[in-house]
Amino acid sequence: MLDHLPRATTNPTPSPTGTSVGDEIGDALTKAPGERSGWVDWLVGAPLRIVVIIVIGIVLLVVLRRIIASFTERIAREPRTDLGGALLRVTNALEDERRAGRARTLGSVLRSTISIVIGSIVVMMVLNELGVNLAPLLASAGVAGVALGFGAQSLVKDFLSGIFMLAEDQYGVGDTVSFVDVTGTVEEVALRVTKVRDLDGTLWYLRNGEILRTGNLSQGWVRAMADFRVPYDVDTNHVRSLLTQAAEETAADDDISPVLLAPPEVFVVELTDDHLLYRLQARTNLSDRAAVVRALRTRGLEALTSGGIKLVTANRLVVQPPRT
The missing domain is CATH 1.10.287 (Helix Hairpins)
Structure with missing residues (x-):
């Protein structure tokens, strides 16, 4: 009975150009790159x-x-x-x-x-x-x-020198170093400059590219030395035996022995017009050098004094200009 009535149909809303919006987007995505719309090419480009x-x-x-x-x-x-793979602690x-x-x-x-x-x-x-x-x-x-x-040649030179200095471990913070004109303790190490404070308290800024020679007193060991000036008329063997005894007593000291890296030795290091210069020396760390020097000097002086040996003192001659 209802076959003769017209059926309802659904048609998409036409766009102003005669096509639907969905059709435009689908065509834009399915078209070849050369046929897409400009904004799609720009977005995916x-x-x-x-x-x-x-x-x-x-x-x-x-x-x-x-x-x-x-x-x-x-x-x-x-x-x-x-190189063998063993751990070095x-x-x-x-x-x-x-x-x-x-x-x-x-x-x-x-x-x-x-x-x-x-x-x-x-x-x-x-x-x-x-x-x-x-x-x-x-x-x-x-x-x-x-x-x-x-x-910027100097700047590049400073940076390259700083990199090689760090890689080679030439010195570090806390080291006592000696440059050409400055000797002191390193307080800061950077790629361009190194800060060193000398014994007077002055803080020096040294450009790494201008550091040509460096002496590091903190790496490895240093020598603690005590010198004694003895007259020529004193028996050399007697002096050496007394100083050797002092060296042995220093090495046996409970406070000094742990910081010694080698037993103390006795040398004759200088010949002058009126005396021989004897030296007591031992290897130690930089931080302990002052204590070892004091011990060597004290025990050496005590040994020579107990043996009746008088040391030669440095005489100073002062010349005054004549009065006019």
Whole structure:
């Protein structure tokens, strides 16, 4: 009965151009790249590639920085190994601290270098995606780099010297060092300058590129020496026996023996017009040298005095100008 009634039909709302919005989006996504609309090409083109470049750069930077940080921390915390693989335990806490500081400083330099390199590459790739011609930019950067290189030669020299100085462990914070004109204690070591405080309390700023010769008194051992001037008319064998006895007593001292790295020795080091210069010396650490010197000097003087030997004193001749 209802077959003769017209059926309702649903037609999509026509767009102003005669097609539906859904049809436009579907056609835009299914068309070939050359047939898509402009805004779709722009969206899936340069902006998407720029985002991908930035994301890859950030991920690569984070991964490399973590690898460098992990490697440097491992060097700073673990003891050194020899070629055979046996562990060499470092018992000196100062050496551990210096090695850790040196490793972390070099790690900081590597992380900064990686950040600059990856950042520069990402910026150039983004500019290329934005349609910027990189040829004039690279040419200008090359000219500017040459000019900057000539103008900053001393700065580059300071940084390279600082890197090699840290890598070779020439000196560290707390070391007593002697440069050409400055002798003192190192208070800070950086890539460009080294801060040294001398015996008078003056703080010196030394550029690493200008440090040509360095004497480190804190690495390894130093000699503690005590000198005695004895007249020529005294029997040499008698003097040597007395000083040898003093050296043995010093080595047997419970306070001095633990800090000695070798038994004390007796030498004749100088011949002058009126005396022989005898020397008591022993190997020790820099921090203990003053105590060892005092012990050698005291026991040597006591031994010579008990043997009836008078030492030669340094005479000073003062010449006064004639009165007018």
